[in-house]
Structures are given as C-alpha cells and as structure tokens.
Amino acid sequence: MQRRSRAALGVLFAVLLLAAACGKSSDTASTADTSKGGSAPGTGGTAIGFIMVGPKDDYGYNQAVYEGSQAVGKANPSMKILTAENVPETPDAERTMEDMISQGAKIIFATSYGHLAAAEAVAARHPDVVVVHQGGLTTDPLPNFGTYFGTVYEPVYLAGMAAGATTKSNKLGYVVAFPIPQTLENVNAFQLGAKSVNPAVTTTVVFTSSWCDPAKQAEAAKSLLDQGVDVITQHQDCTKTIVETTEAAGAYSVGYHHDASSLAPKGWITGSEWNWGPLYNDIVSTTLAGKFTGSKYNADYRVGLRTGDNPFVQSAFGSMVSADTQAKIEAQKQVFISGGSPFTGPIVAQNGDVKIPAGTTPDYAAIEQMDYLVEGVVGTLPS
Numbered sequence: 001m002q003r004r005s006r007a008a009l010g011v012l013f014a015v016l017l018l019a020a021a022c023g024k025s026s027d028t029a030s031t032a033d034t035s036k037g038g039s040a041p042g043t044g045g046t047a048i049g050f051i052m053v054g055p056k057d058d059y060g061y062n063q064a065v066y067e068g069s070q071a072v073g074k075a076n077p078s079m080k081i082l083t084a085e086n087v088p089e090t091p092d093a094e095r096t097m098e099d100m101i102s103q104g105a106k107i108i109f110a111t112s113y114g115h116l117a118a119a120e121a122v123a124a125r126h127p128d129v130v131v132v133h134q135g136g137l138t139t140d141p142l143p144n145f146g147t148y149f150g151t152v153y154e155p156v157y158l159a160g161m162a163a164g165a166t167t168k169s170n171k172l173g174y175v176v177a178f179p180i181p182q183t184l185e186n187v188n189a190f191q192l193g194a195k196s197v198n199p200a201v202t203t204t205v206v207f208t209s210s211w212c213d214p215a216k217q218a219e220a221a222k223s224l225l226d227q228g229v230d231v232i233t234q235h236q237d238c239t240k241t242i243v244e245t246t247e248a249a250g251a252y253s254v255g256y257h258h259d260a261s262s263l264a265p266k267g268w269i270t271g272s273e274w275n276w277g278p279l280y281n282d283i284v285s286t287t288l289a290g291k292f293t294g295s296k297y298n299a300d301y302r303v304g305l306r307t308g309d310n311p312f313v314q315s316a317f318g319s320m321v322s323a324d325t326q327a328k329i330e331a332q333k334q335v336f337i338s339g340g341s342p343f344t345g346p347i348v349a350q351n352g353d354v355k356i357p358a359g360t361t362p363d364y365a366a367i368e369q370m371d372y373l374v375e376g377v378v379g380t381l382p383s
Contacts, residue, residue, distance in 0.1 A: 045106025068276025089114025160193025
C-alpha cells in the first residue's frame with residue numbers, strides 16, 4: 001500500500017479541492033453518458049473483481065479486504081466474485097485487472113496504495129468499467145474512477161487511550177511500514193490518545209520499509225521489547241507475526257486492520273479493524289444502478305466518525321481494560337462523532353514547532369497531508 005511522496009500528495013489534494021469546487025452534478029454526468037448511446041460505466045457485467053497485495057488470511061489488511069469481497073458476493077448472488085491475492089505493486093497489477101475484465105468484470109476494487117497508477121491506467125483504457133481505489137488520491141478523476149477510505153486515526157486514538165491506561169513501563173511501541181501521511185497520522189494519534197490518559201507515556205516507532213515482511217516484523221518487535229516497551233501496535237498489512245511475537249514475550253498487543261485477538265489470548269488490549277462490507281456494497285449498488293459517474297464515489301471519498309459511516313471500527317477490549325477506561329474512551333468517541341478530532345490544536349511536533357494552533361480542528365483533507373511526528377514519539381522519519 002505504498003504511496004507517492006508526501007509533497008506529491010499535497011499537490012494532489014490542492015488540485016482535488018479545485019476540481020471539487022468546479023464539479024458537475026450527477027444528472028449532468030448521467031445525461032452525458034447516455035447521450036453517447038452507451039451504457040453507464042460499470043453496468044452490464046457478470047463479475048466483480050478485487051485485487052490484494054497480500055494473502056487473504058494475513059490477520060490484517062488483505063483479510064479484511066477478502067471478507068469485504070465476500071460480503072459483496074452475498075449481497076449480489078448473480079455476480080461472480082473474482083479475487084487475486086499477492087498482486088505486486090507493479091505492471092502485474094494491470095495485467096491482473098485486465099484478466100478480470102476478460103472474465104466479465106465491470107467493477108474492480110484495487111486495494112493497495114501502490115496499485116493506484118495501474119488502476120488509473122486500466123480505467124482510462126476501459127471507460128465502460130468502474131475502477132475504484134482504496135486509500136489513494138486522484139488529481140483528475142475519470143468518469144469511471146474514484147478512491148475511498150476511512151479515517152483510520154480516530155479509532156487508533158481511542159486504542160491509544162486503552163494502551164496508555166494499560167502500560168506498566170510507560171513505553172509503547174509502533175511498528176510501521178513507510179513514513180506516509182496515513183501511517184504518521186496513526187502513530188501521532190496513538191501517542192496523543194495514550195498521553196490523554198497517561199502524561200508520562202512515550203511511543204517508540206520502528207520503520208520496516210515493507211508492508212509484509214515477517215522477518216523484519218519479528219526483528220522490529222524484539223527490538224522494541226528489548227527497550228522495555230510493554231505494549232506494541234503496528235501499521236503493517238499482515239499483523240500475525242508481531243502479535244504472536246509480542247504475546248510470546250508476555251507483553252500487550254493493540255491490533256490493526258483485523259481482529260487478531262485469538263493470537264493473543266492474554267495480551268490483547270484492543271485494536272482497530274476494517275468493516276468493508278457496507279461501503280463496498282454501496283459502491284457496487286450505486287454502480288449497478290448506473291449512477292457512479294458524478295456520485296460521491298467518483299472522486300476522493302473520505303468518511304469518519306463525524307459522518308457516521310467510518311468503515312474503520314474499534315475492536316473488542318481485553319479483560320485488562322477497566323470499565324472506567326472504557327467509559328473515557330466512549331466519551332472521547334462521542335467528541336469525534338460531534339465533530340472533534342484527535343488533532344484539535346495545539347499539536348506540537350517533535351522539534352517543538354506548533355503544527356496545529358490551539359482551538360483549530362483540521363478537516364480530513366488537511367490531516368491527510370501530515371508529514372511529521374508529534375512530541376512524545378521516539379524515533380526519526382527515514383530519509
């Protein structure tokens with residue numbers, strides 16, 4: 001799920017906002033489609049395709065995608081569900097999507113960030129096929145292309161509160177793939193959430209430069225444990241190795257992407273996980289109805305707790321999370337639902353710079369350009 005540079009993302013969002021200001025209505029788009037004598041993009045197919053960057057049983061990102069695809073199949077029994085695992089972020093992604101189109105797919109979900117360029121290229125070649133991308137940003141969406149995602153950092157902040165209340169050493173650890181805005185948002189939200197209930201807590205971050213490398217993950221987890229960290233969380237696609245390594249050491253785990261509590265019967269605190277089914281199904285039903293072009297999905301669609309439909313939700317709590325802590329977490333969740341943010345200022349970076357002034361609540365677009373670590377995070381960004 002690799003991304004382009006953070007600077008490039010800033011440019012992308014600036015252009016996106018300009019495009020949104022000049023957007024066209026769905027009625028206009030629909031008229032344009034039918035006036036050419038063709039069917040609306042995404043209609044008339046016999047299959048729906050999903051490509052994943054990893055295995056469907058990784059206790060993480062790709063397993064959540066696979067389960068979402070199966071929810072689509074259940075809701076659309078007349079459609080064949082095509083899934084492809086371990087699709088690299090290379091031209092192979094294009095070839096895989098082209099093969100799905102040859103099998104009757106008129107709707108394709110490309111789910112890793114590194115699949116973005118391939119997804120856009122396939123959409124450009126096949127105007128009758130709707131291609132949607134998970135987590136990316138597009139500068140000039142085609143009538144048959146869009147991106148979508150949830151605000152991952154909101155439940156991560158809440159999980160940080162549980163971690164901050166549980167730690168005995170006041171040392172938390174975070175194993176991260178790449179220093180992209182999405183991962184930095186999570187590291188910062190986790191530390192801020194932990195600090196809100198435990199001012200003495202710190203979060204040490206380790207970058208693996210891979211979305212799924214079990215050897216690197218085990219090494220990173222052990223290095224954190226050796227530093228006295230007693231709670232470990234992660235932003236990796238496959239989560240099994242880190243959770244099992246942490247559990248074997250007698251430390252606590254906070255999960256990500258998928259419920260991995262079965263791997264940590266003693267040390268599971270809580271986590272954050274994807275519930276993709278409802279969002280996937282709404283994208284599909286919108287498309288099959290011939291209404292994709294000009295819809296909210298035909299752009300960069302982002303939702304969170306304040307919109308009431310965040311597909312990223314809180315995992316179950318472990319027995320060590322007290323009723324008092326759970327009550328505090330629920331109260332904070334209601335703040336987010338009411339329009340608050342983990343990043344309501346003042347937010348201060350590691351170097352002491354005030355990044356978000358006191359009383360300021362950034363919108364989702366601004367947060368998605370984050371390029372720094374906050375005070376309390378131990379570690380540096382890779383160059």
